[in-house]
Amino acid sequence: MRSFRRGRAAIAAAALLVTGATVLTVATAPSMAAGCTGYVGLTFDDGPTAGNTTTLLNTLKANGVRATLFNIGQNAQNNPSLVQAEKAAGMWIGNHSWTHPHLTQLSQSQINSEVSQTQQVLQQLTGQAPKLFRPPYGETNSTLKSVEASYGLTEIIWDVDSQDWNNASVDQIVQAASRLQAGQIILMHDWPANTIAAIPRIVSGLSSRGLCAGMISPTTGRAVAPDGGTPTNPPTSGPPTNPPTSAPPTNPPTSAPPTNPPTSAPPTNPSGGCTATYHVINSWTGGFQAQVDVTSSTTITGWTVRLTLAAGQTISSLWGGVNTGTSGQVSVRNASYNGTVGPGGSTNFGFVANGNSSPAPSGLTCTPA
Template identity: 55%
Template sequence: MSEPSRPPAAGAARVPVAGEEGAPAACHGYVGLTFDDGPSRHTAALLEALHEAGLRATMFNQGNHVDADPGLVRAQADAGMWIGNHSYSHPRLTGLGPAERESEIARTQDAVAAAGGGIPTLFRPPYGETDETVRATAAKFGLTEILWDVDPQDWNGASADAVVEAVGRLTDGQVVLLHDWPATTLRAVPRIAEVLEANGLRPGMICPVTGRAVAPDGV
């Protein structure tokens, strides 16, 4: 049974309700913020920026980077991020044989779990290159392949302005491709929060059934 609501304590700040000045914007849907290629030396700063902006995201980690610094995976999990599989060494999986392809995915599942990041249910193929064999291999490990709807090209030198503008094109359920390491993306994080709020969107989890962004667990 849920606990009955209680009046606010004396002196407690009153939270504005919808329609009042200072109230949060109405929620018109959820989007998936995703960051590839981590964890890295930039991860701590990225997590701090996301925390300060009130954002949660899905981190598609490389297994070799996880093994190099497993503590960063625990930091991602402790910060409330969702953790996905981005292969072990970032190869073009469509060009690998079955055993190599399976090893890339399996080693990353093991690395993330050993680092305290849970067992991933989402998989993003490097470069977005995929086919039926890649999807079938991922499915063997209970993974749903996740690509993206919007690519701001932060990996290709896009400015912070360009990253924010691209995020502003997201609609309910869509997913944006970002990366763990670009300085421009880090600088864009506070403004990403602002543009999502202005559009009535909130960061959500990616559903492993549909591959679309939905409300976070418990919300």
């Protein structure tokens, strides 16, 4: 935060991009439209990175698939030839902020800087401004959404978390991908070796279920055919990840408004060390996206949040933490990158769940490590 045996190539056209002593084979992968009953979005965050992105591109091409790559702006600036290789390989390129910060902890002007710098460098390198934005850590709020809207960006979270950032094995990454349904999106990353090793098996598993890799529609935020068409078997539900189309408010609220009250639970602080506050970010028929904010009155180096889901609610993906609970009893331990919280500071984790967003989960507690 890396070499693999290439499988049988399915490459429609090839070219060579030479940069210094590095030679990258790039190609436009076939759309795999024939025989597809639906499409899914394969996404890879945090690139481009020297020593990783080339292998990722070659593996995707060898397996005849295209993917959406959410690039970090400063990585793109430092590796311009790799961004151009991504474009030449037929990949879709999205904005993943300039430095990968916790955007929900920044001011609107700071968020704007993170988004605008990345838009600018990616447009310079590819000739086209990104249309998709993935917030680092999946953390979002209305301030960020208003900035996204001002640049015409559609916010893309995910339906399935591969957990490759959490050292998931190849088998675990493949198993996560097996949960994908038509229209859905999986979170993966540019840098884990296990992710690249899992790609051939992911593609084979999808194909066996009539699913193909597609593009993410800037209009709906869902996976569609590579030419932008609608899938043959579109999903009946999913998180509405596209940003608002109206102009950003002059003084936006600090959190997204509830969409299906009651959507929040009162903050709890039984231990005196940390406080957990739950609120719903988005809801749709059959599912919702929620976020839990963790604040602390003293310095803590780790935390665990516990809550009980309401009847019919089940978590389908979670980020910013590790769920060690079972069934409706959720026990989320901090991820490695967000365990430390200073006095008056905060962090959060989020999840996508099946079921109705109301009532809110009960028994919300936060315990410091």
